[in-house]
């Protein structure tokens with residue numbers, strides 16, 4: 001490995017410290033198109049551009065840290081999912097990954113439906129004009145107020161998660177003279193993440209009603225008896241950041257088997273199956289996600305095959321990608337504040353954000369990549385850890401990365417694939433002001449979620 005030490009960098013030990021890092025890339029200036037949104041390139045100056053806009057100008061105008069979301073990329077991913085699933089299936093964008101009025105408008109225009117899992121997500125969706133019948137409400141503990149809001153707005157489906165909720169939703173629907181379309185969320189005994197899935201006999205989690213112990217079948221039985229509920233289907237969601245379709249195959253097989261039991265016992269064929277979200281994206285060059293058309297083909301074939309075997313009409317399929325649509329479309333732009341080489345270990349590079357704008361590394365041990373984007377550098381690579389400015393040693397943004405050893409305060413770094421579960425999970429830890437989301441499209445940039453201000457925080461603090 002060619003890791004000659006720069007005077008300002010640490011002397012690298014022969015044995016590198018523990019970590020997940022690969023060998024340093026041959027060209028640190030290279031941007032792997034797999035992890036960057038589609039309109040990201042380097043310009044003649046060596047600076048990175050998104051949608052034709054130089055990150056140095058973007059930092060100047062919008063400040064750092066900030067998320068830059070590539071609208072063209074977002075829309076093209078929506079179209080790819082719609083086209084892949086066609087007219088016999090529905091694509092629900094999982095709003096929890098990232099939701100704002102602009103995003104809701106794009107989804108509405110691109111023909112996607114929307115999942116929400118709180119009354120306030122529902123409020124944003126309705127406010128931005130998503131037709132209620134295209135919205136599904138999820139959650140394991142929806143409040144009466146949330147259910148009421150969903151029922152009176154006329155949401156297309158409520159996904160039921162417990163016996164108590166069945167009674168609750170039925171009562172509220174009845175009170176409002178509505179026959180509410182519902183699905184039942186079942187747990188199929190499959191937990192899938194990335195390259196593996198675990199099939200368990202019984203379920204130990206808060207979501208859904210288990211197939212294995214008969215709770216799912218009992219829920220179907222109870223819902224079918226209630227006048228104010230129209231049971232349209234069964235819902236399953238098995239995990240997150242999944243690349244291997246085998247877990248979906250087991251899930252589909254088990255859901256279809258429940259549909260068969262329901263037909264045998266109650267004489268009804270439920271018309272819908274939702275197989276949830278959880279499709280993986282490339283956070284690093286090691287990740288190799290499947291294209292929507294591959295996923296659609298695989299899921300369609302599994303469901304068709306299982307239904308044919310069970311002698312069932314093939315139900316309408318729906319899926320709920322969140323991360324797979326918005327994740328790759330945004331990067332976080334940071335300014336380097338301090339560079340601290342630790343002899344024989346690595347260099348700690350502190351940026352002006354951290355766990356308040358990206359909790360995923362601390363929470364899930366998530367892996368990200370990072371690049372110097374305000375210029376190119378021919379300096380040798382230095383093993384680095386990109387950390388935030390919070391009072392917490394676990395405040396890590398990118399655990400293991402190679403950055404050029406001439407990195408200096410004032411340089412701009414960007415972390416790609418931060419569109420999902422970053423702004424959505426952002427916090428005010430240390431009274432950090434949550435960063436803005438700036439949509440970039442056609443050579444223009446506009447704030448779609450503004451940066452929080454000190455006034456915003458002080459207004460909440462009424463003591």
Ligand SMILES: *Cc1c(COP(=O)(O)O)cnc(C)c1O
Nearest residue numbers: 094237277278279320321322323
């Ligand atoms: C979180 C969630 C999704 C979206 O998951 P992604 O990993 O973002 O695709 C879809 N459906 C349900 C029920 C979820 O809880």
